[in-house]
Amino acid sequence: MTGPVPSAADEREARAWAYLAAVAEPPCGPVRDLVAELGPVEAARAIRARSVPDGHTGVLEPTAARAGTDMTMAHLERAHGVGARLITPDDDEWPAWSLLPLGQATTAARAGEPVALWVRGPGRLDTAAAAAVAMVGARASTSYGDHVAGDLTGDLVTESWTVISGAAFGIDAAAHRSALAGRGETVAVLACGIDRDYPAAHSTLLTDIARTGLVITEYPPGTTAAKHRFLARNRLVAALSSAVVVVEAGRRSGALNTAAWARRLDRPLGAVPGPINSATSVGCHAMIADGDAVLIRDADDIVRLVHPDGGGVPAPRRQRSTDGLTDDQLQVVEALPSRGALGIDEIVFVSGRPVSVVRTALAVLDLKGLVEQDDQGWRLMR
Amino acid sequence: MTGPVPSAADEREARAWAYLAAVAEPPCGPVRDLVAELGPVEAARAIRARSVPDGHTGVLEPTAARAGTDMTMAHLERAHGVGARLITPDDDEWPAWSLLPLGQATTAARAGEPVALWVRGPGRLDTAAAAAVAMVGARASTSYGDHVAGDLTGDLVTESWTVISGAAFGIDAAAHRSALAGRGETVAVLACGIDRDYPAAHSTLLTDIARTGLVITEYPPGTTAAKHRFLARNRLVAALSSAVVVVEAGRRSGALNTAAWARRLDRPLGAVPGPINSATSVGCHAMIADGDAVLIRDADDIVRLVHPDGGGVPAPRRQRSTDGLTDDQLQVVEALPSRGALGIDEIVFVSGRPVSVVRTALAVLDLKGLVEQDDQGWRLMR
Incomplete structure (x- = not known):
């Protein structure tokens, strides 16, 4: 990663990155570590040849199944077909993963950092992530939850915050739609390939997001959504955000996994309360009652999550x-x-x-x- | 207060207590202190004669207006007319005000202890207060709040807890009614005389409460409800309870005053969340967000307020x-x-x-x- 910045036109490096992004199921720290040491071209060559430097043999097992099957050109073409690009740690817009807790800014932390990201949309990921809030919640949301997710998002984008979510039914969609309606920036993080619309019913929503904001994924084109990928995706939602807010969550909601990532990544966590007889608020109430999440009443509470010292809404970093x-x-x-x-x-x-x-x-x-x-x-x- | 227990039949003492209970606007610590030193008969005589021992001259000013006007017989007759009695620190059923924080179990704490209490109903105040929860909230409650107050109260009385409230419209009434419906014990603390039904529309409710539980007040018969009396009454609601739960409260709800008393008297405080766009949950959310109240989801949460060490619902003390x-x-x-x-x-x-x-x-x-x-x-x- 030292030396001059590789240009996007550097086809050899671009192909190496695409290969590395696909050669192991994300997240894969050993691949990141190898790239950090050898650079992408040499790292790809070493993995393909099943011959890696001492101290990097951990990369062999997770890449064993895919190392010999080079889908690189297919991936790049499919991405190109949907207007997507691959961004890598060599690109200027690679986000400041340094926001990860300082104590973890070591090799171990790379396990959480993606090798590269497939991206659709005109936004710059680094600036989008510089002042971003994750708004997540139940797929089977109530109209109360949708309403609240919309209101909070509307207020946040008015204050120039990016709102990040997972493009799922329910709270995610309400947040994305409100951000779009408010002409704000929104980022959808997928658990499938950039060329897949998941859920299919959100094809138009994803197209709308990609028109002004960003749709991103660490999965190569063609990858289908799967349970373990939602869990890995949730870590990116939390990692790209300065705070995570759960609007509605049942007892076993997937949003609680994003909340767990927020805690692991030291992101401030908020939860919106609701009626105590509403099943979709059970998870939120549990997090608040257990002291894991701060009670969120409005967008100001969310801003205070990010900037506890207050002083009103600070100018987001991108400005x-x-x-x-x-x-x-x-x-x-x-x-x-x-x-x-x-x-x-x-x-x-x-x-x-x-x-x-x-x-x-x-x-x-x-x-x-x-x-x-x-x-x-x-x-x-x- | 030393020596043999005075009997209720002791007319001289009873009249002295009734005089003392009326001679100053409650709460009046100096009257309590004087009674503690001289006993009721001597204390009443001294106040009437405007001649008190050294160290007790503080009792003169708050009793100046009423000392010479003896309404005692009128009060006792009016109380008798509505089936009420006067209970005093000499009675066995005088509650364990010792539950006040230990550091305050001094002369100063007597300021908060009533001189005596007018009581209607078959309950014993000491046993009622031995395992009691205050359930309070907005007068202009929502149907959600009424529903929740009813549910929580129903569960609490099933577990043999007494539910204490203020007989007001809204949450108070919902709690009392649910306790009655569940054949549980409920105590209404009034801010007016025991012969007054306040609010008038709750005349039947108060009669129903007095049939199985208790209606109590520290105000002499004939006293009208007034703003400062609601605030003083709220202290008794908190003091008689092992925990205070606010179900709904707007930004300036009177229930927040009861919550403040809970904190002052070291009673655990809980608040029920609700929709963040509901004005009647604003006060509850503020208390939870500020860490002043614990988020309450169900009756078990309330029991845990009283017994944080858990182990299920313990047998209430009265048992x-x-x-x-x-x-x-x-x-x-x-x-x-x-x-x-x-x-x-x-x-x-x-x-x-x-x-x-x-x-x-x-x-x-x-x-x-x-x-x-x-x-x-x-x-x-x-």
Whole structure:
């Protein structure tokens, strides 16, 4: 990941990434680790040849079934057919997964980071994820839940927050639709290939989302939705968001899995209460009663989840004056967590930029008032 | 309060108590303190004569307006006319106000303890209060709130809990009615005289409550309901209960005042959530979100408020085998807090029994397995 930024036109690298994105069932930390060490072309070659460096033999088992079957060109063509692209850690819009808890910004954390993402839509994933809230909930939602999901989303997108969800029936759809109606940005994370509309009844909704926002997935084109993929997908919903809000959830709702990911990834978690005799509020009430989730009454409560210190609704990060930055500088900004500081070594690790580039970038960013240094390291200016 | 228990037939004492109960606007700690020192007959005489012992001059100002106007016989007759009686700290059924936080079981705490209580109904106030939950809420309740108040109350009275409320429209009435329907015990605490039905539309409800449970008030017969009396009444609702549950409450609901009393008196506080777009749930959601109240989903949650250590629904205290105890022994049992221990001196103070009587009673209670001693003092057996 060091060295010059690969261009999208670099066909060899693009094919290598597409191969790597498909060669193991996500999430697969060993593939990410191997790419981090060898770069995509060498990593793909090593996996294909079943010959990997010492310390990376863990990559062999999860790739055994698919290593020899190269669907790369088919995947790229099918993606192209639906207007999708593959974005990778080498792309500027790769999101700041550094938002993962600092203590986990190690090899182990890569297990949660996707190898690459298939993306439809005009949005930039990094800016979309910079100020994003996940709004999830029951598929069998009530009209109360749909109404509340719509209201909360409407207020959030008015404040320039991106609303991320899973395009499912019920709360997910209510959130996406409200974001679209409010001309806000919304991101749908799929548990299937980018060329599949799941659920099929949401084909139009997904097309509408892809027209202004983003539809994303870590699964190669053609992949069908499956139970374990919903669970893996939920981790991306949480990881891309600065807070997760569950609007309605029954006792065993899938939304509770997204909530569990929020806790694991240290994302603030909120839940909307409802009537205590409503089965679709049981999960929300349990999370609030157990102290796992904060009670959410309105969009302000959600904003406070992200910014507990208050001071009203802060300007979301995407509205910061980072537009004129070079790729290197942007990468350094994105390497910094929303809270807390990083040392130079950590910024080098997270950003994947050489130490000299990082030092120069920090100096410029400091002058621009975008970062500051204290005895704990470098942090984003509030 | 030391010496033999005065009998209800002691007309002189009864008249003194009725005088004392009316001579100052409740709550009036100085009157309680004076009675504690002089006994009712001497305390009444001293107030009437405007001549009180050193250290008790604080009683003069709050009694100045009424000391010379003796309504005692009128009050006793009006109470008799509606089948009400006056119970006092000298009566066996005087509740265990010792449940007030231990640190406050001092003169200052008497400010919160009523001088005496006018009571209608066949219940014994001490046993009613021994396992009681206050169920309060908005007068302008929704059908959801009424339904929930009824359900929760129905479940609580099935488990032999007393449900205490204020006989107001809305949640209060729904709770009382459900308790009556479930043949459970319910207590209505009024902010007016025992001979007044407030609200007038609840005349039949109050009669029904008085038929099986209790209607109580610290206000003398003839007293009209007034804003400040509702606030003082709310303190008794909380003080008589082992937990307070707010079912619905708007932003400025009177139920929030009862909740404030619960916090002040160290009673566990619960609140029932509802739709976030319901104005009558705003107060409940605020208390839950602020961590002031526990989210209540069902009667089990309420029982856990009282007994956080769980183990299912415990036998309420009234079902303990205290029926065969002497008055002295019962008084000592009731002097002990539901949690924590008291030393002999404190038990003497709270029970108002001589130290020799307390020692004898404790020895018997110990043998019966009702109390136990450890290095912190005497405590109720769990």
